[in-house]
Amino acid sequence: MRKKWIAAGIGMIMAVSLTGCSGKLSNDYVTINQYKGLEVSKVEKTEVTDEMVENTINSYLTADQTKTEITDRAAELGDTVDIDYTGTMDGVAFDGGSDTGAMLELGSGSFIGATDSYKGFEEQIVGHNPGETFTITVQFPSDYPKADFSDKVADFEIKLNKIYEVKTPELTDEWVQTMSEESKTVEEFKKEIREKMEKNAQSSVDGQLQQAVMEAFLEKTEVKKLPQEQVDEQYKSIEETYQKMAEAYGVEFAEFLSGYMNMTEEQFKEQAQEVAETAVKRDLACKLLAEKKNLEPSDKEYEEMAETYAKQSNYEDVETFKKEVGEDVVKSAVLQQKVVEYLADNCVQVEPSDSEK
Template sequence: MKKKLAAVLTAAALTAGLLAGCSGDLSNEYVTVKQYKGLEVTQAEAQEITDDYVEQVIQSNLSAAMTTEPITDRAAQSGDWVNIDYTGYIDEATFEGGSAEGADLELGSGSFIGATEEYAGFEDQIVGHNTGEEFDITVQFPEDYQDTTKAGVVARFHIVLNEIYSQNVPELTDEWVAENSQDSATVDEYREEVRSQLEESSEQSARSELETGVQQALLEQSEMKKYPDGAVDEQVQQANDYYSMIASMYGIELSDFITGYMQMTEDEFNEQVEKVAKESVQLEEAMKLIAEKENLEPTDEEYEEAIKGYAEEAGMDDVDAFKEQYGEDTLKESALLEAVLDYLVDNCVQVEASESE
């Protein structure tokens, strides 16, 4: 499935001024569509997948498989990783941002305060200590420190060395590939697998840009006469239900989520939700009208194939249960709108960014 109904409707919120012109208006009691063939959209090209990019992703995958091993038979050395608690003091008073528990640090990485003429660096002074030790170090903030109130200031840190350990990133070998890939058995095969995945993702991103573009253009090229009874209210309710669910995950009321997390007033939120709801309904009605004009409604077999794909994406093997959960009418509508979206993309005109602005 290229786009679920939710994605089709959500993108309607991203309006943009594109296009003028007419190829014969379509109209019904709800909406008028001025143009839908040859919609001009900004050109979208798939990102080129270079050898360097493939290797970068492979290294990231290897790093994700990294393991750690405690070091218990010696003191900390440069290059080791340590887990520490630390409390910083300036003039024997703690200061904001100067304390942490369970901080992981690579000694020698230069992540913490470095050496000056008079004082060794933060990391250098941990070297030589053993797991379980508590000790104090004295450092000097650099003169060009971003917090000017601390620039050049001497500070004392109390350190608790919780653990010394190494991080072990596996090498890319046939053995590692066999254990970590379902489709490849050798390093060369794995490189091609990663390349194929990246190319597919790049093509999907470009396709998504086009889909968003044609929806933006179609919104601009359509005009609502009236909204179907209850359609906007239904969209508003769905939005409120969604954000209420998100708020409940944070353990707060919707009103607090709106003002605290979304940084909006409730009136602003309600206005935005209604605006998006109206645009969503407008886009949906315009696409249904185009489907009728161009005979784009999928066959029963195509509907079933699309719904099966939706179920697979949702991780459900039982298609009938999936239909019952989401509603067969809703799923069929999603397949219909997807067919229209494919048609609009196939018939759009891609132009350079400067031409479409």
């Protein structure tokens, strides 16, 4: 199953789009009508702001919080509590009004606040001890997102399971040194985080552009015929992947399709066939372009990209990755990546239409 998912994931790194003028390329299976000057919508890079950097660092601080259970006193503002609760209106439970094991910081304003007539949800937990079960009454605000709840009064039966004192570490040079192998000071850490976020933003732009240009490329590629053996192999791979998903959910394949995919077996077969044919078309078109434009990866490029794919797929070594995924699959993915990078380098980015925006 892992092999099929990785193979599919690698394949999805590429896609297609076309416009411009260049010579046709053709073989027994496909004709590429255009591969240079393909028009694709311009992809804007997200600007990394100081606020985004601060928010990311705060998320690291939050993830490094320490939590100490409190057993010798009642809940106070600032504590984090573990609660079960059931909400009712006029004695009838309502959707979204119940939960178990909910973690809530008292005073955070996460739950229903106070009104002129009723105290807020969180402040009414203050003063209660672990193990207590009690009922509170609150009033939904007039601007509550669910209009039919606006200004309504509700009762909540609450069981206070546990009280915790949560401490968030301060952003100091000492803390940075426990979190980063590169940075020693807060300023260095902020710079490190910014550089990583900018790299991720650029990777996102590259991925979107490559997907668009691959889609355009395929649109400009005509199919003469497809090797049925390859199509059947792709279809079988897709079918096996979803059958294993059904097994993981502990249900029959037909039940999985109807219950989780909202489709019939016939619809699945039609879509799987279409996906299989597109995958073979992409493979043939990329191989043809790579052959004619000398884009085949060198041994060094292949090994470097295979190692990258292995790391992305959480494999400890590249040889195990190749063995489990299949070297043919890896080689095809590397070649398609080379092709899509060539297409992206030679495409024309245009302003997106209003609908695309």
